[in-house]
Every structure is written in C-alpha cells, then in structure tokens.
Amino acid sequence: MEIIIVCVLISVLLPYLAKAPLAFAMAKESRYDNRYPRSQQARLTGFGARALAAHQNSFEALIIFSAASAVVLATNTVSASIEWLAIVHIVARVIYCLMYYIDQDKLRSLSWFVATACPVAMLLLSLKAV
DSSP states (O other), X not given: OHHHHHHHHHHXXXXXXXXXXXXXXXXXXXXXXXXXXXXXXXXXXXXXXXXXXXXXXXXXXXXXXXXXXXXXXXXXOOOHHHHHHHHHHHHHHHHHHHHHHTTOHXXXXXXXXXXXXXHHHHHHHHHHHO
C-alpha cells in the first residue's frame, strides 16, 4: 500500500515539476508574465509550446492514475503487480515529459501509451480481485 501512496504523491507533484521548464521558456521569451501567464503561454512556440503541453498533460494523466489508485486502495486489492504498474506509470510519465522537451514524438507517444495502460491495468486487476 505504501508504494501506491508514494506513487500517487509523485504523480501529484509531476505537473508542478513539469512547470519548471515551462517557466524557463516563458522567462526566456521575454520575461515571465505573472499577470497574464496564460496569454504568454498561448504565444509560446517550439520548446515552450512543448513544455506547456507536457505540463498540461501531466494534469490529465493525474486524473486516471488517481482514480485507479483510489479504486485499488478502496478495494484493498494492492498486489505486487499493481505496485509495479504504479511504478511503471510514474517512470513512463517522466519519460513522456522528457521526450516532449527534446521533441521525440514517437518515443513520447510510446511512453504516453505505457503510462496510460498502467492505471487501466490496475483497474482491471482490482476488478478481477474483488
């Protein structure tokens, strides 16, 4: 159970960690516009646009992983397989962001698929166990 909770904690932090490269890109564009950051983000291109997409997608991934983790914990179906799926999800999400930053679209898509498949598999294993 501890591994699942730690993975959820990391998953919660990932969108905010993914904000750092975005903030860097915003500052590099001119300077970080704290009054209208969303307007500034909408103008970003290249690395900045990819950093924004990685940041936003991190919130999207958090939704499915949080739901899967909640089901696993609520149904008390934690197993070694489910813990490994949670770990692989986190690793794949980190790789996903890195691939976005360095503009590797095929590897990014592969890591997205792996990261998305993990919580789905967690749900299926929980359903099978109850």
